[in-house]
Amino acid sequence: xxxxxxxxxxxxxxxQGARWRRDYDRVATALAYLDDHFAEQPSLEDIxxxxxxxxxxxxxxxxxxxxxxxxxxxxxxxxEQAKLSLAxxxxxxxxxxxxxxxxxxxxxxxxxxxEAVTPGQFKSKGAGLVIRYGYHPSPFGECLLLATDRGVCGxxxxxDGDRADALExxxxxxxxxxxxxxxxxxxxxxxxxxxxxxxRPRDDGAPLRLIxxxxxxQLKVWRALxxxxxxxxxxxxxxxxxxxYPEGAARAVGRANGSNLISYLIPxxxxxxxxxxxxxxxxxxxxxxALIGWEAARL
Numbered sequence: 001x002x003x004x005x006x007x008x009x010x011x012x013x014x015x016q017g018a019r020w021r022r023d024y025d026r027v028a029t030a031l032a033y034l035d036d037h038f039a040e041q042p043s044l045e046d047i048x049x050x051x052x053x054x055x056x057x058x059x060x061x062x063x064x065x066x067x068x069x070x071x072x073x074x075x076x077x078x079x080e081q082a083k084l085s086l087a088x089x090x091x092x093x094x095x096x097x098x099x100x101x102x103x104x105x106x107x108x109x110x111x112x113x114x115e116a117v118t119p120g121q122f123k124s125k126g127a128g129l130v131i132r133y134g135y136h137p138s139p140f141g142e143c144l145l146l147a148t149d150r151g152v153c154g155x156x157x158x159x160d161g162d163r164a165d166a167l168e169x170x171x172x173x174x175x176x177x178x179x180x181x182x183x184x185x186x187x188x189x190x191x192x193x194x195x196x197x198x199x200r201p202r203d204d205g206a207p208l209r210l211i212x213x214x215x216x217x218q219l220k221v222w223r224a225l226x227x228x229x230x231x232x233x234x235x236x237x238x239x240x241x242x243x244x245y246p247e248g249a250a251r252a253v254g255r256a257n258g259s260n261l262i263s264y265l266i267p268x269x270x271x272x273x274x275x276x277x278x279x280x281x282x283x284x285x286x287x288x289x290a291l292i293g294w295e296a297a298r299l
Contacts, residue, residue, distance in 0.1 A: 027051070115211060127176035139294065210266065236274075
């Protein structure tokens with residue numbers, strides 16, 4: 001893999017990045033504890049202690065990180081709230097599909113559009129393409145972004161500091177491409193995604209283009225995911241139905257969901273089980289809880 005030597009900087013403010021890293025690590029520890037002990041209904045003091053914080057500092061952490069109290073954040077993750085969100089999302093999507101779903105998806109204030117690689121590019125696994133990659137802070141931990149000259153083709157979160165694993169995972173489908181480590185080039189995209197106030201997108205008026213590489217079925221699933229509004233949740237069965245398949249195709253939808261290489265922007269974290277249970281996530285259940293709670297707090 002070819003690597004370009006570049007200055008290790010991003011457009012994002014470095015102080016903000018350092019705060020995100022510190023705050024998210026504590027939030028993730030707290031959410032992992034909550035996930036493990038949810039049946040016991042732990043107190044806020046217990047959850048705060050798991051993150052190594054007093055109840056006072058735990059309150060302040062959530063106010064800084066997401067803008068709501070930890071009590072409100074945790075309420076957004078309850079089974080009852082998940083079921084309400086499923087019903088609300090179904091209603092919203094029914095109206096959208098009835099009206100003829102078209103145009104770019106919207107991520108908060110950021111327009112997202114997508115295009116698939118050609119059959120030839122799919123078969124060649126990116127031969128002739130130059131893909132730049134870079135590592136950057138985000139409100140949900142360090143992320144890795146891949147981009148071609150046409151748009152974003154990969155976005156993953158780094159788990160336990162293992163950058164090599166994240167890079168290997170995203171590069172697998174583009175094995176014939178030439179890769180260049182260029183934090184400056186990819187930082188422009190990350191700034192658009194997370195660089196606005198409170199970690200919101202920074203919209204410059206033009207759609208953020210996503211470059212998709214997948215089977216026809218996978219493309220249908222990923223494009224259906226783009227229609228799921230922030231702060232709302234859907235199920236594998238509902239996605240299957242909306243792309244013209246029986247609910248029995250839910251397992252195949254789950255596999256396509258798990259094959260998504262552009263996390264957050266293609267919001268596979270918004271898909272949960274029909275029961276309302278959160279389910280798994282390629283980048284960790286605590287991170288999925290963080291993403292769902294973060295978006296619900298911004299409704």
